Amino acid sequence: xxxxxxxxxxxxxxxSSYGLIGLAIVVVMKxxxxxxxxxxxxxxxxxxxxxxxxxxxxxxxWPFWLSMLIAVVAAAAFGAASQFFLIxxxxxxxxxxxxxxxxVGFAAALAAQFHTRGLPRFVDWLPGLGGGxxxxxxxxxxxxxxxxxxxxxxxxxxxxxxxxxxxLLLLTIGLTxxxxxxxxxxxxxxxxxxxxxxxxxxxxxxxxxxxxxxVVSIIAGLAIALGLAVFFRSRWGVxxxxxxxxxxxxxxxxxxxxxxxxxxxxIGTTIAGSAMILTTSSTVLQLGSAEGLIxxxxxxxxxxxxxxxxxxxxxxxxxxxAEALAGGQIDTSLQPIVALLVxxxxxxxxxxxxxxxAKLREV
Amino acid sequence: xxxxxxxxxxxxxxxYPPRRGGWRGHKDLVSGIAVFGLxxxxxxxxxxxxxxxxxxxxxxxxGNLAFVFAYAAAAIGFNLLVGYSGALGLxxxxxxxxxxxxxxxxxxxxxxxxxxxxxxxRVATSGYDWPFLVALPIVCVAAAAIGIxxxxxxxxxxxFFLAIATLALGELIITxxxxxEDVWSGLKSNGGTGxxxxxxxLPGFDRTQSAYxxxxxxxxxxxxxxxxxxxxxxxxxxKAVRDVEIAxxxxxxxxxxxxxxxxxxSAFAAALAGAAWAQNSAFVNPSAFRTxxxxxxxxxxxxxxxxxxxxxxxxxxxxxxxRQELQDTQKLLFLVLGIALMLAVLILPNGIASIPDRIRQxxxxxxxxxxxxxxxxxxx
Numbered sequence: 001x002x003x004x005x006x007x008x009x010x011x012x013x014x015x016s017s018y019g020l021i022g023l024a025i026v027v028v029m030k031x032x033x034x035x036x037x038x039x040x041x042x043x044x045x046x047x048x049x050x051x052x053x054x055x056x057x058x059x060x061x062w063p064f065w066l067s068m069l070i071a072v073v074a075a076a077a078f079g080a081a082s083q084f085f086l087i088x089x090x091x092x093x094x095x096x097x098x099x100x101x102x103x104v105g106f107a108a109a110l111a112a113q114f115h116t117r118g119l120p121r122f123v124d125w126l127p128g129l130g131g132g133x134x135x136x137x138x139x140x141x142x143x144x145x146x147x148x149x150x151x152x153x154x155x156x157x158x159x160x161x162x163x164x165x166x167x168l169l170l171l172t173i174g175l176t177x178x179x180x181x182x183x184x185x186x187x188x189x190x191x192x193x194x195x196x197x198x199x200x201x202x203x204x205x206x207x208x209x210x211x212x213x214x215v216v217s218i219i220a221g222l223a224i225a226l227g228l229a230v231f232f233r234s235r236w237g238v239x240x241x242x243x244x245x246x247x248x249x250x251x252x253x254x255x256x257x258x259x260x261x262x263x264x265x266x267i268g269t270t271i272a273g274s275a276m277i278l279t280t281s282s283t284v285l286q287l288g289s290a291e292g293l294i295x296x297x298x299x300x301x302x303x304x305x306x307x308x309x310x311x312x313x314x315x316x317x318x319x320x321x322a323e324a325l326a327g328g329q330i331d332t333s334l335q336p337i338v339a340l341l342v343x344x345x346x347x348x349x350x351x352x353x354x355x356x357x358a359k360l361r362e363v
Numbered sequence: 364x365x366x367x368x369x370x371x372x373x374x375x376x377x378x379y380p381p382r383r384g385g386w387r388g389h390k391d392l393v394s395g396i397a398v399f400g401l402x403x404x405x406x407x408x409x410x411x412x413x414x415x416x417x418x419x420x421x422x423x424x425x426g427n428l429a430f431v432f433a434y435a436a437a438a439i440g441f442n443l444l445v446g447y448s449g450a451l452g453l454x455x456x457x458x459x460x461x462x463x464x465x466x467x468x469x470x471x472x473x474x475x476x477x478x479x480x481x482x483x484x485r486v487a488t489s490g491y492d493w494p495f496l497v498a499l500p501i502v503c504v505a506a507a508a509i510g511i512x513x514x515x516x517x518x519x520x521x522x523f524f525l526a527i528a529t530l531a532l533g534e535l536i537i538t539x540x541x542x543x544e545d546v547w548s549g550l551k552s553n554g555g556t557g558x559x560x561x562x563x564x565l566p567g568f569d570r571t572q573s574a575y576x577x578x579x580x581x582x583x584x585x586x587x588x589x590x591x592x593x594x595x596x597x598x599x600x601x602k603a604v605r606d607v608e609i610a611x612x613x614x615x616x617x618x619x620x621x622x623x624x625x626x627x628x629s630a631f632a633a634a635l636a637g638a639a640w641a642q643n644s645a646f647v648n649p650s651a652f653r654t655x656x657x658x659x660x661x662x663x664x665x666x667x668x669x670x671x672x673x674x675x676x677x678x679x680x681x682x683x684x685x686r687q688e689l690q691d692t693q694k695l696l697f698l699v700l701g702i703a704l705m706l707a708v709l710i711l712p713n714g715i716a717s718i719p720d721r722i723r724q725x726x727x728x729x730x731x732x733x734x735x736x737x738x739x740x741x742x743x
Contacts, residue, residue, distance in 0.1 A: 035523050086705070089709070090709070098709075102706075152710065153709075153710065156709075156710035156711075157709045157710055164522075165522050165523040165526075166451060166522065166523070166526075167708045167712065169451075169523055169526060170661060170665055170704060170708045171704075171705055171708045171709070173658060173661060173704065174700075174701045174702065174703075174704030174705035174708065175701060175705060176701070177658055177697040177698075177700055177701035177704075178697065178698050178700075178701025178702050178705065179701070180697055180701075181694060181695065181696070181697035181698035181701065182698060184694050184697075185694050185695070185698070189694075291653075291654060295530065295531065295534065298527050299527075299531070302524070302527060336538045336541075337535060337538055337539075339531075340531040340532070340534055340535045340538070341535070343527065343528065343531045344516065344528055344531055344532060344535075347516060347519075347520055347524060347527070347528045348515075348516060348519060348528075351519065351520065351524065
């Protein structure tokens with residue numbers, strides 16, 4: 001009996017992080033119609049950043065709660081920046097920020113390349129061109145190319161002709177792997193221990209051992225989900241719902257769609273960041289943490305029909321508990337299959353999700 | 364003749380232009396056969412000495428080219444599915460893995476039943492001992508059947524919901540292969556590096572040359588199949604299903620049937636490519652066929668050119684070149700791949716293969732063409 005209880009608690013814990021990632025996906029999807037495949041990876045960046053701030057051995061060793069506060073602010077800024085640079089140009093707004101970012105980034109990358117390796121292999125046999133250059137020369141050479149990239153982006157990036165999820169999905173898949181590689185380059189590939197005040201401490205209910213990290217994960221997940229529900233009743237939340245339901249009409253009524261979109265991305269990234277902090281602090285912080293979670297997040301979002309917030313969170317919990325129970329009661333090897341089967345069955349039987357709602361999206 | 368008539372090409376009057384008569388109607392087929400001829404003689408002509416990565420005079424370059432062909436073959440099938448039928452089936456990595464694993468298991472020697480046998484050897488060699496050329500078509504047909512089963516959600520789901528369902532099903536295939544890792548995939552036998560693939564050797568060829576030949580033949584088969592199928596009724600019907608699905612029912616075309624055909628054909632190509640890939644890499648490991656492989660295939664297809672004939676080959680060459688160039692700095696590979704994918708979506712939605720078309724469509728090229736034509740007329 002106590003084994004069953006333990007499995008349910010473990011299922012609730014993982015389920016609440018699935019639900020949170022699902023909520024982050026749904027918030028972004030509702031407000032901006034972008035299927036964000038990079039959500040968990042963006043959360044992982046936040047988790048790594050907060051670990052780096054708070055870890056006494058490998059990081060700055062700042063107090064834990066201060067680090068969390070900074071991480072939340074950074075997550076919001078990071079999410080808003082992703083929307084501002086990457087998604088905005090495709091929605092018909094200015095591509096100038098992206099052009100600026102690409103020009104600076106490419107110039108810097110080329111400067112580094114010129115410094116460390118010289119010109120590419122197939123031209124460096126030209127007399128006097130081989131080998132690395134001093135930094136000053138390399139940076140100047142990189143800067144010369146910057147206007148080229150700027151003009152190219154300004155002229156070539158065009159808004160999408162029609163609302164199409166495929167390019168956006170590809171864009172966020174690209175972002176996922178770029179971010180994963182960025183984490184590896186910044187913080188290394190070795191798995192890290194993320195020490196939170198609740199890590200590794202346990203208490204007993206009857207004869208069942210429960211970890212504080214599990215309790216914190218479940219309660220924090222519930223709190224974030226409820227907070228989101230409250231937010232959607234506030235002024236900006238109502239605007240977001242209006243944009244989601246009927247974008248053009250909402251715009252005509254004077255709602256600033258760009259601002260709504262920025263806020264949605266900021267909120268989504270903050271939620272995903274909290275989810276990743278909760279999971280990695282109770283298990284281990286590693287590069288692969290996001291890869292499994294994003295699929296589960298999408299599955300939770302499918303269970304909520306990509307519109308319903310409670311449906312998404314409960315869907316995540318259902319998947320988590322079903323996984324834990326199938327793994328514990330039937331066979332361990334079933335654990336990875338359950339969620340995949342659940343999503344296929346739900347999509348075929350009830351494509352609109354588990355909750356009954358007005359049909360907003362054509363499945 | 365006034366200059367205004369020049370700017371409208373004949374083809375743009377039709378949504379799906381009919382095939383032209385004579386050899387020009389088979390331009391793709393002819394160019395494909397020509398390129399394949401070039402590929403066949405490449406190992407004896409060290410033309411590509413400008414970069415050591417594709418230098419065909421040694422085994423390293425040949426192996427890299429074999430990888431290019433294997434990825435291109437998979438991407439051609441992917442192209443038929445995503446570029447032509449418009450169905451976002453993302454189970455390709457799983458089907459690729461099925462081809463690689465299926466052939467490896469079927470061609471491995473039979474399990475050693477002698478009790479004196481070393482248990483490690485026993486796990487490593489538990490197979491069916493079929494000849495490669497028998498196992499390959501059977502695995503590909505089985506993969507096509509599974510692809511059709513995976514495609515059933517396509518009848519009901521659209522766009523990115525289909526993408527999630529097929530992504531989950533592809534992951535399911537790999538998970539099932541992983542579940543049996545103790546039984547016959549022999550993962551543990553090589554210190555976790557994976558199952559050893561029995562190599563298929565052509566008479567008179569060494570192992571890299573055989574792998575090169577198998578990969579080139581697979582790609583050629585996929586390419587020719589793609590050209591022949593798409594320039595006939597199937598290609599145009601698939602385009603119609605993609606663009607105006609609602610109109611296909613009333614004129615007696617079953618969209619579901621054609622989508623399932625596309626799923627089956629692309630799964631066949633994926634399994635064929637997977638088998639060729641396994642011949643070249645000599646080891647297979649289920650974790651190599653997860654989402655990362657899907658990202659590789661997406662980079663190959665999107666950077667190369669979605670819906671373009673030469674897109675997969677160009678994309679595969681780009682990808683393998685990049686992977687080998689960044690071999691010393693593995694940490695940067697995914698950064699570069701991710702940025703390449705994002706940039707392709709942002710600035711070149713139809714990939715590298717569309718660059719000539721885009722140049723042709725610029726005002727500058729139009730102007731040049733007009734000046735050339737009028738000059739030619741004046742001389743007459």
